[in-house]
Amino acid sequence: MVGAWAEIQRQQQRQAEAEARRRREEARQAQAFQRLAAQGHRERCVAEARRRTEELDAQVAGLQGLLTAGCRVPAFRAASLMRVENIPPFDPGQLAWPVRMPDPSQYQVQGGWTASRRAQAQAEAQARFERDWHAAQAAEAQRQQQLAALQWEYEQRAAAQRAEVQRHNAGVAETIDGVRRGDPDLVVEYFSAALHASAAWPEGFPRQLSAAYDAAGRQLVLDWELAPCEVVPEAKSVRYLSREGQFKETARPVTQRRALYREVLAQSMLLVLHQLFTADEYGVLDSVSLNGFVDTHDPATGRQTHIFLATVMASRTAFTELHLEQVDPVSCLTEALRGQLAARPDQLGPVRPARRPQDVVVSRGAVGGGEHEPDLYTMDPIAFESLVADLFRAMGMQAVTTQRSNDGGVDVDATDPTPIRGGKIVVQVKRYRNTVPPTAVRDLYGTVQDLGANKGVLVTTSGFGPGSHTFARGKPLELISGSELVDLLHRHGLRGRLGEGRAATPSPQSPPAPAASTGDYNVLGMTWSGGVALDVCALVCRGNRVLSEDHFVFYNNQQTPDGSVRAVPAAGPDKAAVRVAFDALPEAADRLVLVAAVDPKVNPDADLSGFTDACIRLLDPAMTELGRLEVSDGRARETALVLGSFRRRSNGDWDFVLGGKGYTGGLEQLVQEYGIEVA
Structure with missing residues (x-):
């Protein structure tokens, strides 16, 4: 019994030990699984941190590599604007197959063992055949009728598409001819298209611009929006901290981020110059004056504004000698091209722009002038200097001509009585037909320093090259070209022209002048695709400034004080309409600007990405369509857009200039740029 009891105890002990071993093995496996799971999670997190760092x-x-990659993008060519007549062939579908006629052999006589029964069966088979044959004939006639209608609709659509393509291509060809002639508006339109169509810019880089073309100096003056500092990532790398179980970003040093941002700005400026000069297949650019800005809040006032961080004036000759893929962008911009770049662009330290688009006077009529106005080229030298003195007096200054000898290089002494910014001004007059050399500008600067004057002004009948503008940048000097001089004379009631008067060249998009048979006004009907609600407004301007707040026609001001511009109900297919009496517009006005903006009350979260297939229909009072003017499509995040502007020509007619500049700040930001204060 003792032995049996001991054996039972040993078996129980062995079972207990086996159970303990099993539990220990299960615990060990569970711990191993947890370690593997933890290790897998850690490895996945480490891999994610590595991916984010990469x-x-x-x-x-x-x-x-922005500049290097951008230089490899094919140059813009006007041929890319041409459309191809890509009309699919006519496809009638099932209507292409004729209706199958019944086969007499399929209508066999069935049954009828007697003669009378066979005759009856034969008559029934003949009746079925005739019934089916007539039904097939009717179906075939209907098919041919539907086929003819479908063919006619196809031919109408194809003809309309061909006409649209031909009209578009003809407009592109006329634009190209205008660029070859050096038409300022068309030159700006062409190079704006080249920059907007470029594939060299990364996703998220802005493409806002404002430009003007100085035909006399063959110079394009451009304000270009640069990428903000946020384009450079603040983080340098990402690590995974296993103990804390979280990711940690290592910040990029401020000095490194600033240096990289300066490099990006310099590359952007050089890339814009590269795109402009390579797109100039018609040789209309001798130089480009480029100013780079960021659209941000002014640190001093908190208001949205443009802060200029870079500026450069580059001649074609100097720029084409550069090897852009090997240069250091900052050194190239600031040393080789003698441009300016903010030392601390991340802190929005501004630079002074060289030449702004609004400084360029674009006036075809002013260059030619009236045929009865005095020719500045042939005018008596003393009379010419007196005319310049009259201009300064008309501008509110005191001005006298100097004696002919021992004048120290000064032709007109002027004094600006305006407090703070006024003072003594010395004026030199150069009646040249060729470009004024930079030595004349340097001599004027020496005269300003010798006489202790506040400013020096060089007036000429010709123009200035990039060397002159480069030297004058940042100095108390102002250069007035021949076209600008004529425009200033006309603005202040004086007379003058450059050479023989020339008739203005018609613009390819010029609206026809209102005729007596069609009344004294036109209706501008605006139509577009997309369901977003838009407000279409009009601004009566002198240059880029509205004449007054009453000359801003919008939903709260339905017409100008004189009634020459007024909002009217739209008739289909138009979604908005404005009535304009071009001949009745104020004499001080030289352009009528049309804009569209998202209605924030109807669509508070909408933008202009759905604003496509837009055009302006030019209508007479009888609502007969006289022509169509295409406008640019909208873009994502923009809530206001300049559709285009009608600009007065010297013969009293008006040109239409395509717009396209968008605003992310809506109508408020847009009208502020045209001089309207928004409370």
């Missing part, structure tokens, strides 16, 4: 490195590498 994305940051790739983003920085893309910014560093």
